[in-house]
Amino acid sequence: MQDTANKNTFTLTNNQTEETYTYNILEGTRGPSVLDIRTFFADTGLFTYDPGFTATAACTSTITFIDGKKGELRYRGIAIEDLAEHHSYLETCFLLLNKRLPSKEELNDFDLEIRHRAYLHRGLQKLFDAFPDDAHPMATLSAAVTALASFYDEHIEIQNEEAYLEMAHRIISKIPTIAAFAYRQSLGIPFIEPDIDLSFTKNFLTMMRAYPGGKMHLCANGHEEIKDVEVRALDTIFTLHADHEQNASTTVVRGVASTGAHPYVAISSGIAALWGRAHGGANESVIAQLEYIGSVDKVEAFIEKAKDPNDDFRLMGFGHRVYKNFDPRAKILKELQDELREELNLDTELMAIARKIEEIALSDEYFVSRNLYPNIDFYTGIILTALQIPKTMFTPIFVIGRTVGWITQWIEFKKDETSKIARPRQLYTGK
Ligand code: SDX
Numbered sequence: 238m239q240d241t242a243n244k245n246t247f248t249l250t251n252n253q254t255e256e257t258y259t260y261n262i263l264e265g266t267r268g269p270s271v272l273d274i275r276t277f278f279a280d281t282g283l284f285t286y287d288p289g290f291t292a293t294a295a296c297t298s299t300i301t302f303i304d305g306k307k308g309e310l311r312y313r314g315i316a317i318e319d320l321a322e323h324h325s326y327l328e329t330c331f332l333l334l335n336k337r338l339p340s341k342e343e344l345n346d347f348d349l350e351i352r353h354r355a356y357l358h359r360g361l362q363k364l365f366d367a368f369p370d371d372a373h374p375m376a377t378l379s380a381a382v383t384a385l386a387s388f389y390d391e392h393i394e395i396q397n398e399e400a401y402l403e404m405a406h407r408i409i410s411k412i413p414t415i416a417a418f419a420y421r422q423s424l425g426i427p428f429i430e431p432d433i434d435l436s437f438t439k440n441f442l443t444m445m446r447a448y449p450g451g452k453m454h455l456c457a458n459g460h461e462e463i464k465d466v467e468v469r470a471l472d473t474i475f476t477l478h479a480d481h482e483q484n485a486s487t488t489v490v491r492g493v494a495s496t497g498a499h500p501y502v503a504i505s506s507g508i509a510a511l512w513g514r515a516h517g518g519a520n521e522s523v524i525a526q527l528e529y530i531g532s533v534d535k536v537e538a539f540i541e542k543a544k545d546p547n548d549d550f551r552l553m554g555f556g557h558r559v560y561k562n563f564d565p566r567a568k569i570l571k572e573l574q575d576e577l578r579e580e581l582n583l584d585t586e587l588m589a590i591a592r593k594i595e596e597i598a599l600s601d602e603y604f605v606s607r608n609l610y611p612n613i614d615f616y617t618g619i620i621l622t623a624l625q626i627p628k629t630m631f632t633p634i635f636v637i638g639r640t641v642g643w644i645t646q647w648i649e650f651k652k653d654e655t656s657k658i659a660r661p662r663q664l665y666t667g668k
Pocket residue numbers: 289480481483484485514515516517519543544546550551552553554555556557558559607609612613614
């Protein structure tokens with residue numbers, strides 16, 4: 238506890254005992270300050286109560302900043318709009334890991350290293366055969382990343398910066414391969430090995446789409462080769478998903494980091510947490526919901542269902558714990574959709590239904606009064622569908638983008654001397 242003379246303090250009174258307690262207010266560089274209540278239980282014998290952590294800061298961090306009111310998102314201080322427009326996903330990965338953007342040479346070296354590390358051990362490839370053909374790729378992805386830990390147990394005890402970065406580069410480069418293999422396993426077709434002559438994003442699309450031997454096959458709209466506009470669109474989607482402060486899956490990753498487990502099982506736990514439809518699984522649910530609504534004239538009825546407190550139907554892709562304004566990533570994706578409309582033939586019935594939902598929800602008192610705006614997941618699905626990517630692969634694509642954020646947060650946790658094992662308490666209401 239602190240003396241009241243220091244103005245940067247907060248005094249609380251327990252009216253049951255008339256005791257007062259004073260705590261420090263800690264200020265960050267931006268965003269809300271925090272009340273340092275680490276001695277609160279020792280001082281008062283009381284716990285604080287905050288299910289879902291709506292008002293709780295679990296750590297200090299220099300990685301990502303979100304201003305929910307303004308709809309602002311920055312990675313290492315750089316605005317997401319700048320990164321999405323002027324930088325590649327790999328530059329964003331370098332920025333998150335190294336706290337600055339790379340020089341041309343550094344980017345070249347980083348790109349080469351990521352390309353060379355994309356291969357999977359033959360033994361790990363056998364794991365995919367254990368899964369049924371209709372296994373959801375998220376199940377395979379999470380299991381394969383846990384298995385990856387057994388191939389690299391040297392990452393349990395990391396002693397220096399170089400080892401941290403090698404561990405991080407390895408998982409960033411292998412995730413797209415694992416995701417593509419999980420997809421091809423679900424189709425029962427042979428895997429396409431990574432091709433070191435292709436960029437990170439083009440390599441992933443090729444591993445997803447090519448016929449055995451790497452030959453591109455005819456896609457629905459007839460074009461053979463993967464178009465640059467598709468690579469650019471997906472690369473932007475990866476950048477927009479790279480990190481997002483202390484969201485649910487990052488909180489899980491930090492929780493696993495706090496017990497001292499292998500970094501790759503922390504990532505695997507993050508994948509599991511992301512799968513839920515309240516979180517990263519929402520992008521797949523958005524498209525499933527648009528398909529279920531089926532036509533523009535049915536939209537109004539579903540909006541009423543979403544507003545009905547007795548109906549657990551929710552509008553997927555709407556609302557956010559932090560953004561009480563437009564999700565800046567959603568804005569960028571909306572612009573990208575408009576830009577790609579012709580080139581990727583986005584004018585589909587699904588797009589028309591999505592636009593109708595947006596039009597109604599953005600002016601409806603229920604959504605406006607609760608600050609429910611479209612979030613990133615509302616727009617991703619339309620673009621990914623146009624890239625011939627099936628909806629079961631939408632959340633794995635979120636995983637590919639977010640892995641760099643998770644591993645950067647994991648490293649920050651490990652380097653923070655104040656880190657402790659995550660062990661919240663409870664209000665016991667049992668016998
Ligand atoms: C992601 O945290 C992150 O940063 C996540 C993420 C990231 O990059 O890591 O941004 C990615 O997960 C985006 C969110 C994807 N999820 C969805 O689109 C699923 C639909 N959205 C909701 O489930 C909800 O909005 C959440 C989970 C996103 C946020 O939930 P909160 O903050 O706990 O809000 P809440 O449930 O307390 O809702 C507040 C009110 C409630 O109504 P009242 O009780 O006040 O009457 O808003 C209502 C809710 O019923 N509400 C919705 C709604 N979302 C909230 N009503 C209808 N449809 C919705 N989508």
